[in-house]
Amino acid sequence: MSAFTCLFVCSLLFSLLETSIPLGTLTPSRSIRDGGDTLVSAGRRFELGFFSPGSSKSRYVGIWYLISSETVVWVANRDNPLNDHSGVLTVTDEGVLALLNGTNNIIGSTNTSKTAENPVAQLLDTGNLVVKDGNIDDPDRFLWQSFDYPCDTFLPEMKLGRNLVTGLDRFISSWKSDEDPARGDFSVRLDLRGLPQVVIMKGNTIRARAGSWNGLSVTGRSGLNPNPLLDYKFVMNQNEVCYEFKPVNNSSFSRYVLNPSGVAQRFTWMDGRHSWELLSTYLSDRCQNYAFCGAYGTCDVNNSPPCGCLEGFLPKSPKDRKSLEWSDGCVRRTPLACNGDGFRKYTGLKLPDTSSSWFDETTSLYECKVLCLKNCNCTAYSNLDIRGKGNGCVLWFGNLNDIEVFSQRGQELYIRMASSEFSENTGKQGKSSKIKRAGIIVGAAILVIGILTLGMISYIRNKKFIFKGMTKRRHTKDYANEGLNKDMELPIIDLTALANATDNFSSKNKLGEGGFGPVYKGSLVEGEVIAVKRLSKNSGQGPNEFINEVKLIAKLQHRNLVKLLGCCMEENEKMLIYEYMPNKSLESFIFDQTRSKLLDWRKRMNIIGGIAKGLLYLHEDSRLRIIHRDLKASNVLLDINMNPKISDFGLARSFGGDQIEANTHRIVGTYGYMSPEYAVHGKYSVKSDVFSFGVLVLEIVSGKKNRGFCHPDHDLNLLGHAWRLWIEDRVMELIDEIVGDANTRSEVLRLIQVGLLCVQQRPEDRPCMSSVVLMLSSESLLPIPKQPGFYMDSPERDSSSGKNPTYSANGISISTFEAR
Numbered sequence: 103m104s105a106f107t108c109l110f111v112c113s114l115l116f117s118l119l120e121t122s123i124p125l126g127t128l129t130p131s132r133s134i135r136d137g138g139d140t141l142v143s144a145g146r147r148f149e150l151g152f153f154s155p156g157s158s159k160s161r162y163v164g165i166w167y168l169i170s171s172e173t174v175v176w177v178a179n180r181d182n183p184l185n186d187h188s189g190v191l192t193v194t195d196e197g198v199l200a201l202l203n204g205t206n207n208i209i210g211s212t213n214t215s216k217t218a219e220n221p222v223a224q225l226l227d228t229g230n231l232v233v234k235d236g237n238i239d240d241p242d243r244f245l246w247q248s249f250d251y252p253c254d255t256f257l258p259e260m261k262l263g264r265n266l267v268t269g270l271d272r273f274i275s276s277w278k279s280d281e282d283p284a285r286g287d288f289s290v291r292l293d294l295r296g297l298p299q300v301v302i303m304k305g306n307t308i309r310a311r312a313g314s315w316n317g318l319s320v321t322g323r324s325g326l327n328p329n330p331l332l333d334y335k336f337v338m339n340q341n342e343v344c345y346e347f348k349p350v351n352n353s354s355f356s357r358y359v360l361n362p363s364g365v366a367q368r369f370t371w372m373d374g375r376h377s378w379e380l381l382s383t384y385l386s387d388r389c390q391n392y393a394f395c396g397a398y399g400t401c402d403v404n405n406s407p408p409c410g411c412l413e414g415f416l417p418k419s420p421k422d423r424k425s426l427e428w429s430d431g432c433v434r435r436t437p438l439a440c441n442g443d444g445f446r447k448y449t450g451l452k453l454p455d456t457s458s459s460w461f462d463e464t465t466s467l468y469e470c471k472v473l474c475l476k477n478c479n480c481t482a483y484s485n486l487d488i489r490g491k492g493n494g495c496v497l498w499f500g501n502l503n504d505i506e507v508f509s510q511r512g513q514e515l516y517i518r519m520a521s522s523e524f525s526e527n528t529g530k531q532g533k534s535s536k537i538k539r540a541g542i543i544v545g546a547a548i549l550v551i552g553i554l555t556l557g558m559i560s561y562i563r564n565k566k567f568i569f570k571g572m573t574k575r576r577h578t579k580d581y582a583n584e585g586l587n588k589d590m591e592l593p594i595i596d597l598t599a600l601a602n603a604t605d606n607f608s609s610k611n612k613l614g615e616g617g618f619g620p621v622y623k624g625s626l627v628e629g630e631v632i633a634v635k636r637l638s639k640n641s642g643q644g645p646n647e648f649i650n651e652v653k654l655i656a657k658l659q660h661r662n663l664v665k666l667l668g669c670c671m672e673e674n675e676k677m678l679i680y681e682y683m684p685n686k687s688l689e690s691f692i693f694d695q696t697r698s699k700l701l702d703w704r705k706r707m708n709i710i711g712g713i714a715k716g717l718l719y720l721h722e723d724s725r726l727r728i729i730h731r732d733l734k735a736s737n738v739l740l741d742i743n744m745n746p747k748i749s750d751f752g753l754a755r756s757f758g759g760d761q762i763e764a765n766t767h768r769i770v771g772t773y774g775y776m777s778p779e780y781a782v783h784g785k786y787s788v789k790s791d792v793f794s795f796g797v798l799v800l801e802i803v804s805g806k807k808n809r810g811f812c813h814p815d816h817d818l819n820l821l822g823h824a825w826r827l828w829i830e831d832r833v834m835e836l837i838d839e840i841v842g843d844a845n846t847r848s849e850v851l852r853l854i855q856v857g858l859l860c861v862q863q864r865p866e867d868r869p870c871m872s873s874v875v876l877m878l879s880s881e882s883l884l885p886i887p888k889q890p891g892f893y894m895d896s897p898e899r900d901s902s903s904g905k906n907p908t909y910s911a912n913g914i915s916i917s918t919f920e921a922r
């Protein structure tokens with residue numbers, strides 16, 4: 103009897119399921135058929151089922167809002183419609199979602215590389231149809247999800263952009279027409295050439311450009327206030343580059359749709375209203391058409407005709423002056439000369455197309471300008487992120503396209519101009535503007551004085567802050583200290599204070615032996631930790647040399663250089679006080695079996711990039727040109743976040759403005775890092791540092807020291823070994839196996855190639871640091887390296903350096919640097 107009841111209840115349930123009770127999930131034993139079956143999300147926001155758009159007779163599987171069933175957000179079989187009502191959507195035992203027709207032929211199916219024990223398809227409240235294994239709700243472990251294959255609608259929590267690990271590119275594509283969901287001509291995607299930007303494409307050409315992320319919004323939108331209902335997010339890391347957005351709360355529905363004519367629209371459905379409200383449209387005015395006014399043209403919707411030229415540019419063809427559409431764009435009034443060019447600042451612009459740009463998040467605006475000046479193909483630069491005072495750097499190469507004049511929220515752009523553009527302008531000024539100009543100059547002078555005064559006050563405060571609590575005795579007898587004090591903005595620290603801080607220079611506080619003497623760790627009374635470098639008495643440096651050097655170092659301020667906090671010169675003692683670096687030197691990591699595991703590729707690349715920027719600053723700062731002369735792993739210190747800081751400028755020399763090369767009789771440096779022309783002829787230039795940098799790059803990549811490198815097959819040093827592997831096309835064998843499998847293979851290959859370019863025999867073949875910084879982070883083709891210098895273990899045996907036999911007989915003491 104009870105068995106019968108059960109059978110009855112079960113068959114009743116079954117028949118209920120057969121007719122349309124919405125399901126929560128699909129499983130291999132529960133499918134949905136055309137004829138009323140649907141799948142509904144748990145919070146009753148979205149529904150999945152069969153539908154026909156408009157008056158079309160074709161049947162599709164789609165997802166729509168429960169509140170608005172005519173608003174379809176996703177279509178499963180957009181290109182393969184069914185022509186009758188026989189369709190069935192099912193999940194197979196393997197976890198494949200399949201659409202079958204009346205004769206059980208597969209019309210469409212999903213693809214998955216993962217396997218499932220207990221496959222379930224579920225429609226989530228976000229509108230995402232997912233196939234998962236049992237109750238595993240981790241999005242990274244879904245077998246498949248519809249959000250990875252968007253149609254014409256971009257929903258909250260979807261991603262637009264590329265997964266760099268799997269290569270999946272998610273983009274929006276329009277329907278063919280309102281009644282045909284098949285893939286249309288238009289798409290919205292993230293263009294990853296140069297700085298990533300959102301573009302609307304028609305086929306393969308850009309139709310409009312919403313622009314790149316500037317920290318607050320995309321660069322291509324003006325006049326829109328931040329949206330109170332939506333939170334936008336741009337993600338760019340080694341795993342993915344994509345946009346997402348989320349509603350701030352669940353009181354509204356928002357969606358972006360790319361309609362069949364290629365216009366992107368945003369709709370919102372507020373609680374309490376009963377229809378969709380169109381809130382914004384992209385491609386609503388002419389200026390939003392890509393490059394409407396041509397290269398160097400500016401489009402301003404408030405002008406009629408809207409096209410104009412940037413200041414310093416003229417319409418390319420005279421007929422354009424009258425026409426409304428300047429397809430030819432503008433040309434420079436004065437052609438660029440490359441050397442001696444300057445930059446003009448433009449404000450209130452939509453930044454130009456970034457598809458041939460370079461960018462970096464940690465380069466400052468000043469460094470950005472230096473990089474741009476150094477490359478004759480660079481036409482403009484600007485900040486990457488406009489939050490606060492601005493951050494990061496974007497460089498443009500070639501023509502500047504698609505610039506708009508914005509009445510609100512435009513950005514600053516620095517465009518390269520011939521130097522005569524600037525003087526010519528002042529010549530043309532009328533009297534009144536001359537007066538204005540004079541006013542500006544006076545104003546600026548007052549401002550500068552103000553800033554200087556403020557700087558002075560804060561400097562004095564800082565000085566007090568850092569060294570408060572130390573006895574600050576004045577040694578009137580100490581002539582040198584007085585001399586130092588007078589014209590140097592650097593605190594002089596008293597010897598007794600330093601002796602106290604380092605426990606009387608006790609050996610347990612000794613951190614190591616630096617260039618010209620030991621380095622001690624010390625703690626000031628307030629607990630601030632410092633590193634004290636005590637120059638040995640027989641360093642051969644007189645007081646004047648010391649003062650010059652300290653003055654030089656005190657002027658250097660860069661995040662990749664160790665900061666000098668003060669100095670001391672008393673009773674034959676000369677000391678330099680630096681910030682303390684808890685992680686010690688790069689040497690203590692890369693050549694150490696256990697510690698080197700802490701440096702993965704990402705960190706190593708960051709370290710190499712940081713050293714390159716520090717050196718670039720030393721070499722290319724406009725006021726001083728400084729050559730470090732002793733760059734090596736033990737002179738690169740790591741801060742708490744493993745950011746590199748170049749230290750030990752004990753051997754650094756500054757050059758006058760135009761001086762390129764110098765000669766010295768006292769060759770100091772470190773074996774294994776010295777360039778041939780310096781070690782052999784005493785000639786040093788920025789290119790000697792580039793050589794040392796190249797050695798360092800190869801050491802970081804390989805985890806092996808150049809000097810003392812040995813290999814069973816040959817007696818080449820690390821440079822020679824790398825070169826040999828390069829020639830034999832086996833360069834991946836150079837890589838430190840401790841770092842494990844590098845899925846960043848192409849980047850590592852690039853590092854090795856840059857390293858080899860830097861250690862080339864002839865200094866003129868080596869790139870300068872500005873090129874190195876660009877090479878490290880762009881994807882442009884690199885030159886092919888030539889043979890390195892010093893590729894045998896010691897210069898005497900190096901057949902590549904012509905004059906070596908006289909080398910050690912020349913009175914140059916090798917022990918000078920062997921001792922280091």
Ligand SMILES: *[C@@H]1O[C@H](CO)[C@@H](O)[C@H](O)[C@H]1NC(C)=O
Nearest residue numbers: 186188203204205206207208
């Ligand atoms: C199902 O599809 C197959 C292949 O496309 C086709 O040959 C067959 O006629 C279809 N059956 C129905 C009932 O439409």
Ligand SMILES: *[C@@H]1O[C@H](CO)[C@@H](O)[C@H](O)[C@H]1NC(C)=O
Nearest residue numbers: 210211212213214215216251
């Ligand atoms: C399905 O997966 C196979 C193998 O992973 C791949 O070759 C194929 O292109 C995929 N098909 C689709 C539609 O993604």
Ligand SMILES: *[C@@H]1O[C@H](CO)[C@@H](O)[C@H](O)[C@H]1NC(C)=O
Nearest residue numbers: 145227228349350351352353
């Ligand atoms: C909106 O609702 C979803 C599911 O109902 C929930 O996961 C999410 O946290 C909610 N969002 C906000 C902002 O409340």
Ligand SMILES: *[C@@H]1O[C@H](CO)[C@@H](O)[C@H](O)[C@H]1NC(C)=O
Nearest residue numbers: 330331332350351352353354
């Ligand atoms: C949702 O957020 C909007 C904008 O901040 C606000 O106006 C609205 O009152 C919020 N609704 C709820 C239910 O919190």
Ligand SMILES: *[C@@H]1O[C@H](CO)[C@@H](O)[C@H](O)[C@H]1NC(C)=O
Nearest residue numbers: 476477478479480499873882
């Ligand atoms: C500048 O561009 C030209 C042509 O595209 C190219 O040949 C040259 O190498 C570039 N120069 C630099 C410094 O990038």
